[in-house]
Amino acid sequence: MLHTPIGFADAAAGDVQLSWNLIADAQQLFAYHFMQNAFLAGTLIALLAGAVGYFMVLRGQSFAGHMLANVGFAGAVGAKLIGWSPVVGLLVFCLGAALGIGVLGERNGRMQWGQGVAIGTVQTFALGLGILFVQLSSSYAAGIYTLLFGAVLGISDRDVSIIAGTTVVTLAVLVTIARPLLFASIDPDVAEARGVPVRLLDNAFLVLLAFATAQAVQVVGVLLIFALLVTPAAIAQQVTARPTAAVALSILLALLFTWVGLAIAYFTPYPVGFFITSLAFGTYGLVRLFQLLPKTRARPQGELL
Numbered sequence: 456m457l458h459t460p461i462g463f464a465d466a467a468a469g470d471v472q473l474s475w476n477l478i479a480d481a482q483q484l485f486a487y488h489f490m491q492n493a494f495l496a497g498t499l500i501a502l503l504a505g506a507v508g509y510f511m512v513l514r515g516q517s518f519a520g521h522m523l524a525n526v527g528f529a530g531a532v533g534a535k536l537i538g539w540s541p542v543v544g545l546l547v548f549c550l551g552a553a554l555g556i557g558v559l560g561e562r563n564g565r566m567q568w569g570q571g572v573a574i575g576t577v578q579t580f581a582l583g584l585g586i587l588f589v590q591l592s593s594s595y596a597a598g599i600y601t602l603l604f605g606a607v608l609g610i611s612d613r614d615v616s617i618i619a620g621t622t623v624v625t626l627a628v629l630v631t632i633a634r635p636l637l638f639a640s641i642d643p644d645v646a647e648a649r650g651v652p653v654r655l656l657d658n659a660f661l662v663l664l665a666f667a668t669a670q671a672v673q674v675v676g677v678l679l680i681f682a683l684l685v686t687p688a689a690i691a692q693q694v695t696a697r698p699t700a701a702v703a704l705s706i707l708l709a710l711l712f713t714w715v716g717l718a719i720a721y722f723t724p725y726p727v728g729f730f731i732t733s734l735a736f737g738t739y740g741l742v743r744l745f746q747l748l749p750k751t752r753a754r755p756q757g758e759l760l
Contacts, residue, residue: 480722483721484718484721489608489609489610490608490717490721492610492611492612492614492615493607493608493610493717493727494714494717495615495619496607496610496614496615496618496674497607497674497713497714497717498710498713498714499615499618499619499622499670500607500618500622500670500671500674500683500713501674501683501706501709501710501712501713501714502622502626502706502709502710503621503622503625503626503666503667503670503671504667504670504671504683504684504687504709505683505687505688505702505705505706505707505708505709505710506626506629506702506705506706507625507629507663507664507666507667507684508520508667508683508684508685508687508688508705508709509688509691509692509698509701509702509705510629510636510637510640510660511664511684511685511688512685512688512689512692513637513640513641513688513692514640514660516660516661516664517681517684517685518574519556519574519661519664520664520667520668520680520681520684520685521680521681522552522574522577522578522581523549523552523553523664523665523668523669524668524671524672524680525578525581525582525585526548526549526551526552526577526578526581527544527545527548527549527668527669527672528581528585528672529548529581529582529584529585529588530544530545530546530547530548530549531544531545531548531672532544532585532588533548533584533588534547536588536591540613540614540617542614542617542618542669543617545669545670545672546617546621546665546666546669548581548669549665549666549668549669550662550665550666550669552577552581552665553658553661553662553664553665554658554661554662555577556574556577556661557657557658557661607674607717607727608717608720608727618670621666621669621670622670624666625663625666625667628659628663629663632656632659632660635651635652635656636656636659636660637698638651639651639653639656639657667684668680668684671683671684674713674727674728674731676728682712682728682731682732682735682736683709683712683713683731683735686708686712686735686736686738686739687704687705687706687708687709687712687735688701688705689739690704690705690708690735690738690739690742691704691705691708693739693742693743693746694742708735708738711734712731712734712735712738713731715730715734716728716730716731716734
């Protein structure tokens with residue numbers, strides 16, 4: 456996960472060139488094994504981020520996703536220090552943080568307020584660990600850079616296996632609890648009055664969010680995590696209010712941003728994270744702009760802007 460493939464260096468040096476022949480371009484794109492791994496892992500991560508991200512945005516827990524990314528950074532660096540796969544460190548630390556938020560948040564009267572306090576507490580502790588691990592890994596600057604900004608082009612076969620297993624389990628659980636989770640997300644008080652286990656669903660979703668965050672970090676990094684977890688879901692909720700359609704659109708957008716970002720990065724010397732985040736931001740900006748246009752046309756001619 457934390458190395459730069461030789462093939463990508465060759466591509467950046469100009470050994471591969473974009474042409475008008477789409478078939479030839481596709482053959483170049485998948486000529487190297489690292490790109491095959493990148494597309495496979497990117498697809499799995501986009502599926503997971505698009506689905507979980509919808510509920511995260513709906514529930515107003517974007518800050519929790521950002522916090523889990525910071526925790527995952529500390530976990531990945533710590534795992535590398537002891538010779539483990541950074542993916543394992545991401546998963547273990549994100550899962551531990553999610554459980555910690557659930558436990559600490561339950562000790563406060565109001566769940567939302569309690570979780571906010573717990574998130575701040577866990578994040579500061581994780582950042583402290585991250586500083587310690589970075590200090591201990593002073594010769595590991597390149598690896599730290601990839602954790603901050605993503606390293607999907609360096610994902611190994613072992614990492615792909617871990618990502619695939621995590622994605623299947625997480626999506627299976629999400630599908631199982633989707634209906635009550637949607638009810639609890641829209642109106643938790645009414646859902647609890649009707650016997651829906653709101654607190655249990657809150658904690659279960661935090662665990663799912665931890666898995667999704669740990670995977671998304673590998674594509675866009677800690678600093679750009681919102682590109683896959685937040686932006687596709689935010690766009691989908693602007694376009695449609697139907698939950699099923701919004702989830703499907705969120706997944707589709709996450710896939711498109713990831714695939715197009717990977718393809719462009721392969722033929723240019725610039726990082727994948729830049730293209731994914733730019734595509735996501737640009738699409739969100741266009742959607743918001745089109746929503747404002749009808750309101751502009753509806754203004755009386757004499758009205759000042």
